[in-house]
Structures are given as structure tokens and as C-alpha cells.
Amino acid sequence: MAYIAIMGHGTVGSGVMEVLLKNKDSIAQKAGEPIIVKKILDKRSFADLPYRDLFTMDPEEILDDPEIKVVVEVMGGVEPAYTYVKRALTGGKHVVTSNKELVAEHGAELLRIAKEYDVNFFFEASVGGGIPIIRPLNQCLAANEISEIVGILNGTTNYILTQMRLHGKTFEEALSDAQRMGYAERDPSNDIDGYDAARKIAILASIAFNRAVNYKDVYTEGISTITRTDMIYAEEMERAIKLIARCKDEGDKILAMVAPFMIPKTSPLATVDDAFNAILVRGDVIGDVMFYGMGAGKLPTASAVVADVIDAVKHLKTRKKEIWGEENCEVIDIGEVRSRFFIRVAYNDRSAAVDVVRDLFGEVNLIFCASPEVTGEFGFITREEPEANLNDRMAMLNDNSAVKKIQNRIRIDDKL
Amino acid sequence: MAYIAIMGHGTVGSGVMEVLLKNKDSIAQKAGEPIIVKKILDKRSFADLPYRDLFTMDPEEILDDPEIKVVVEVMGGVEPAYTYVKRALTGGKHVVTSNKELVAEHGAELLRIAKEYDVNFFFEASVGGGIPIIRPLNQCLAANEISEIVGILNGTTNYILTQMRLHGKTFEEALSDAQRMGYAERDPSNDIDGYDAARKIAILASIAFNRAVNYKDVYTEGISTITRTDMIYAEEMERAIKLIARCKDEGDKILAMVAPFMIPKTSPLATVDDAFNAILVRGDVIGDVMFYGMGAGKLPTASAVVADVIDAVKHLKTRKKEIWGEENCEVIDIGEVRSRFFIRVAYNDRSAAVDVVRDLFGEVNLIFCASPEVTGEFGFITREEPEANLNDRMAMLNDNSAVKKIQNRIRIDDKL
Numbered sequence: 001m002a003y004i005a006i007m008g009h010g011t012v013g014s015g016v017m018e019v020l021l022k023n024k025d026s027i028a029q030k031a032g033e034p035i036i037v038k039k040i041l042d043k044r045s046f047a048d049l050p051y052r053d054l055f056t057m058d059p060e061e062i063l064d065d066p067e068i069k070v071v072v073e074v075m076g077g078v079e080p081a082y083t084y085v086k087r088a089l090t091g092g093k094h095v096v097t098s099n100k101e102l103v104a105e106h107g108a109e110l111l112r113i114a115k116e117y118d119v120n121f122f123f124e125a126s127v128g129g130g131i132p133i134i135r136p137l138n139q140c141l142a143a144n145e146i147s148e149i150v151g152i153l154n155g156t157t158n159y160i161l162t163q164m165r166l167h168g169k170t171f172e173e174a175l176s177d178a179q180r181m182g183y184a185e186r187d188p189s190n191d192i193d194g195y196d197a198a199r200k201i202a203i204l205a206s207i208a209f210n211r212a213v214n215y216k217d218v219y220t221e222g223i224s225t226i227t228r229t230d231m232i233y234a235e236e237m238e239r240a241i242k243l244i245a246r247c248k249d250e251g252d253k254i255l256a257m258v259a260p261f262m263i264p265k266t267s268p269l270a271t272v273d274d275a276f277n278a279i280l281v282r283g284d285v286i287g288d289v290m291f292y293g294m295g296a297g298k299l300p301t302a303s304a305v306v307a308d309v310i311d312a313v314k315h316l317k318t319r320k321k322e323i324w325g326e327e328n329c330e331v332i333d334i335g336e337v338r339s340r341f342f343i344r345v346a347y348n349d350r351s352a353a354v355d356v357v358r359d360l361f362g363e364v365n366l367i368f369c370a371s372p373e374v375t376g377e378f379g380f381i382t383r384e385e386p387e388a389n390l391n392d393r394m395a396m397l398n399d400n401s402a403v404k405k406i407q408n409r410i411r412i413d414d415k416l
Numbered sequence: 417m418a419y420i421a422i423m424g425h426g427t428v429g430s431g432v433m434e435v436l437l438k439n440k441d442s443i444a445q446k447a448g449e450p451i452i453v454k455k456i457l458d459k460r461s462f463a464d465l466p467y468r469d470l471f472t473m474d475p476e477e478i479l480d481d482p483e484i485k486v487v488v489e490v491m492g493g494v495e496p497a498y499t500y501v502k503r504a505l506t507g508g509k510h511v512v513t514s515n516k517e518l519v520a521e522h523g524a525e526l527l528r529i530a531k532e533y534d535v536n537f538f539f540e541a542s543v544g545g546g547i548p549i550i551r552p553l554n555q556c557l558a559a560n561e562i563s564e565i566v567g568i569l570n571g572t573t574n575y576i577l578t579q580m581r582l583h584g585k586t587f588e589e590a591l592s593d594a595q596r597m598g599y600a601e602r603d604p605s606n607d608i609d610g611y612d613a614a615r616k617i618a619i620l621a622s623i624a625f626n627r628a629v630n631y632k633d634v635y636t637e638g639i640s641t642i643t644r645t646d647m648i649y650a651e652e653m654e655r656a657i658k659l660i661a662r663c664k665d666e667g668d669k670i671l672a673m674v675a676p677f678m679i680p681k682t683s684p685l686a687t688v689d690d691a692f693n694a695i696l697v698r699g700d701v702i703g704d705v706m707f708y709g710m711g712a713g714k715l716p717t718a719s720a721v722v723a724d725v726i727d728a729v730k731h732l733k734t735r736k737k738e739i740w741g742e743e744n745c746e747v748i749d750i751g752e753v754r755s756r757f758f759i760r761v762a763y764n765d766r767s768a769a770v771d772v773v774r775d776l777f778g779e780v781n782l783i784f785c786a787s788p789e790v791t792g793e794f795g796f797i798t799r800e801e802p803e804a805n806l807n808d809r810m811a812m813l814n815d816n817s818a819v820k821k822i823q824n825r826i827r828i829d830d831k832l
Contacts, residue, residue, distance in 0.1 A: 025528035130702040132556030142550030143722030286719035293705035306559030
């Protein structure tokens, strides 16, 4: 009999309870012993629940209870989760969390404390919801040097982009849909501006490259500038627009960024639609391997949390070795990153604008959209160059009187 | 320093050596100590290799060496691998294998022996090459009751079907391509007749459902009957033809089969092309999760083998619990499986043939192919029924004088 406690009874916490009850027998078999929830921390009371007697508002009832061997932290946010998790670890308790803010901010430190106190700190659910990715990186791909990770790590933005592409919705319409479906929060900035994905790619980079990547250093762009017209161009160019989180080992430095990308329709990432997530890992031995599934939601996230709990119970007396770089690693400045841009130019004078584009960017192919919805503009794809150079050229283009306005620019990568 | 031995220096064995040498340092870091290959068993000698001194033709030099803690069996085939692996396990050595014949035939017994002698028996590479699937099933998805696994588990057949679809090749042309590319063996029956995939799905079913599924009980059809015309119909119907291995928990019995299926183009499995594999797992908590990558080949397979070796070295003193059903489980007779068929009918008398089809199969929609290549025939999709009934109706259809011949029948499933 292994006693555990759950801190937080929101979406994920109640999902964890549901799964532990539903699959009680098979979970006990896999863990080697029954897993019993002794306490649940929450400020609210849940008088209607059959397990209402487990609730407490006092964290000490959990942290001071020597019988509780595993603490599941699913409160979200850095504080008070950070304080409680540290207390649990230093008190010799194993900790399982789904809290990406906590892991992105304090992952390296918490793993260090876990090592010192000879306990496990598991956080599979913090990236990709239910999709197994942390454990595969640590174990299944251990023979590889990982060169790059490319992911669709945020379900809300992927749902919005899918709605825009398939149903011709505007960004605003698709966002309200996502909010109505419960995918997006009332304040959606964390998702749509890319911050959620930035935390997750920082976590993955820190594990894959064994060097600590600060999520604040991840260059981050969201999807709010993506328009229906961009989608029309993408369709004509046989590409999909996806919010891509990527990290790449560039030797001394690491490339880590989140931004919308146009990727070929033949990419395995292009068909990842709706609220699904996918994570493509490039290893020197295995080549490309991809993990796909629901990246968020009550039960998928609970699936990963409970798997961690089972693993913790199986390893109550042996600590599993986890990789996370100790030294802070330098992230390449976005201006130095070599990219290709797809640029849309609205013109005052079409032929003069074409001349300026060719003066500035060379003999690029122009894309005139066949759709009658798109007039007075054309698009083109630049060569690969450091982004600082591309930005300089764009500024000159924008200043030219033949050009009315640069409508948008989206990164393009045919190797994704 | 952990000493290991490799049995077999063919494609996989030489790949394992290559990876252990290439990523020596990071592997040592992850394993907690350097991994040293002390002996390699092979009948041939490799005088040009820098590690030529490691070779032996005598298995006793490995099995009798107490310094060797982990044996990597990558010889393939049931014997003598089975004898050596048993000897290694009963001698207290951990064993890692990529040998699907061995695991499909003796997996349950070898896991039982490993348990008895308190050592690990790992076989991640036996299914899906480098794609992590055994460990995710055992660990990452442990919170789930798995209801179904659907996979593209054979790279050779997937390459052939992709060539036929994209380049209009015949089966025979695509097969010679695959042989030229080194994907298919000179005697390709094991791949193209589905036996390889049958072994793999039997292994996955035994783990996912915790009941032993005998690979000989898996209903198996290959792809040699698939024609260019089938591909043309599939294209018109917005479907892809894939060799699907599936297993499904049906309560007392298990459905386990390998056969070509028409699946919707929007399925995540439909875009898995060339020699790639993918495995879709359906869990009651996580929903659908998919794993994608190279399912065969020297280095991808070595990636999984070496990951197992690292895990074995990390767990030299603790046995990891693995799931594999002990009792043999009954597999549903194919005649009882409820399926839908896509059937192609060449007619002597078109309107009479249509009448017979509707008499026998009800008000089905007829599919007349727009392609000028396809004449004198039409297709239709049946309702879902036990296959025995569908076969009876097909026999009656075939006997009718209005019908020249049933050209082909392919299972169709829009839920894949």
C-alpha cells in the first residue's frame, strides 16, 4: 500500500483522482501495490464527492505526514507550488508535477534537490500533456545525441490555426471558438502569444542537450498576426502554417524559438490538427522520431501524471537518473539565426515594387495569389540569411514609395 | 565499467558497435559508467575492423564469463538465439534483444526466466525498430487500459505501397525497387505476406492486454494482391491503402490481425509513407497517441538496442517489472470479425451485375472510377458484418452470370 497526496483539485487534479479510481486494479498491478490517496489539498470543499473526506486546506497535513511517500503537485503557477515541492523533496518525498511554469522556472534546482535527498522528481505531464516525451528522451533515445526538437506544443493555437485553415475563419473567430470549446482561457495570451510553448521547449532543450535553457531566453512570437490571407497563400504554396517550437544544438550556443512557420504539407507535422500536439525529435542514430497525441486536457494530462506516480511507487527506494543541464546555456540571438521569410507586399506601383524586391532580395520568385480575395499585393520567399539582414532589407522595402505596406512575414522551412 | 557482449555482427550488431563507439561519452554519462564490449560472437572474422580482437566463435566465452553482465542478442532467428538467451538469463546475465522471431515465439517464457533469476530481459528493438513503443506501453501509458493498437509495423511493405501510390508502379516494380534499396530481402515473403507484422502485433498485444497472444493465431494477409487499379480507386475515394496490424481488446477474446486496409486520408496513419512505421495506441485515459519513426534499418534498430543496454546497465541490481500475459489468450476467428469490405466487380452485364450486388448487399453506393484506365468494372463498400457473412455473399456474387469476376476486396475502416 503506497500512500500519496494530491495538491490541487482543479482540472488535472480531479482527472488524476478519476484515473486512480477508474483503473485502480491494473494500476496496483503495475505499481506492485495499491496506490491510496490519503489527502487532497484545495482551498475549496467538494461536499458532493465520494472522497470529500480526503480534502484539507493545510499543506502541513501532507508535508508533515511520513506515511505519504509521493506528492502530486497539480496546482499550477510558481507559488506556492515551488515552496511546497521543495518542502516535499527535502522531506524525503517523491514529487510528480504537471506544472510547466514550475518546471521551466525551477526544474534544474528541483532535480538537484531531489538528487541530494535521494528522491524522484518526475514531470512528464509538463510537456505534451499525455504524450510520452520526457521519459523517451531520458531513456528510449539515450543512445542518441539529439540535434534538434521541433514541436507543436500548444493545443489551443493549433486548434485556432486548424479552424482558420479548414473553415476559413478569422483569427478572432477561431479564438472565440477555442474559448467556447474550453481550449483557450479567458485571457488567452499565454497560449496565443507563444509563452506556453516557450516554457515547454525550454524544458525539452534542457533535457535533450543537457544544458539549462532559460525559458525567458527563448525567442517567442505568437499567432495573432496570422490572417486568412496568409492561409490562402499557404494553401496555394502547398504549405501549412503551424506554431512551431524548436530547439537546435548549434555547438556553443542553442537555438530556441517559438514562431509561426510555413511547413510543407508533406511534413509529418503538417497533418497534426485541432488540439493535438506532436513532437519531432532528431537524433544522430535514430533519425526522426515523432510523438503525437492530445497535449492538454484533463484526462490526457492525468494519464501522464498517474504514469509518473506508478513509476515513483515502483522506485520508492531507488532514484532514477534524470538529465538536466546545470550550467545556463547561451541562446542564439534571433538576429543571428539564419532563416527564410515568406513576405507579403502590398504595392502602390506593382512593377516598381517588383523591381525594389528584386534589388533588395535578388531573383526571387513572385507569388501572385489566384484567389479573388487577394488583390493589390504579391508574396515572395527570401533566400536563407541571418534574420537581422532580412529585417534590414524589409525596412528598406517598407520605406520605398512603390510599396504601400509589408502585410506580413512568416518564417518558412522546408526541412521541417 | 560495465562489460557487455554482442551475439551476432550482422546489420544490427555492427550498428550497435558503431553507436557505442560514436556516442561513447554521453552513453557512459547516461549509464552512470562506461560500457565496454568485451566479446562479439560471430562465425565470420572481420580482420579489417579496429575491434577485430573482440570476435569469438565460441558462445561459451561469453556465457561463461562472469565479468560480462549484459548480453546483446542480435543474431535473429529462433535458434541458436533461444538457447543462448536462456543460458545467459539463467547465468544471471541481463539480456537485450532485437529478435522479433525469438520474442514472438518465447517472450513470455524468457520474461518468466528473467524474473526467476532476477535479471532484465529487454526487447524494445523487436517492434518498431528505433521507435520507442515497448517502454511507453509498460511505463508511460501505465495509467491506461489499452483498448486497441493499430500500426504500420513493416517498413518494406509500406515503402512498396507508397511507391505504388505516388509513382503509379505495379506491385512487382515497387518490390524490385525495395529490394534494390535494401529494404526487402531476396526472399521477401516474410515482409510482403505480413508475417513480420503479425509477430510484432502479437508482441504488442501480449504487453498491452497482459494476455499472451500467439503470433500463429494472428490472421494474416499480405499486400501482393494489391494492384495499381486498387490505388486508383483509393485515390478517388480519398483513402490510402496501408498494411495495418491491429489488435483490440474484445473482452474474453482478442482481435489480432494483419491485412491491407483502406483508411481515410485524414487519418494520422495515412501520411506515414516510405519505410516509416507508426503505432497508434488507444487508451481509455489518454485517447489516441501515436509513435512514428524508422521501423527498421541498422542505426534506428541499434538506437533501441543501445537504449536497452543503457537501461540494463543502470539496473544491474534491480529488475524492472515488465508486463506480458502468462495465459494464452483466444484470438477471435476472422469469420466472426465485423468488417466492411470494398469490393471491385468486373461485369458481363453491367445493369444485371448492379442488381445482384444490391440484392446481396443492400442499397450500397456504386463507385465508377473516372480514370480511363479502369473499365468494365465498378466498386462498392459493404455494410459492417461478420466476415463469414460477407464471404458467403461474395461467393454468391462471384457465381452470378452477370458478374465476370470479383477483382479484389479490401477491408475499409474509417475509424483508423
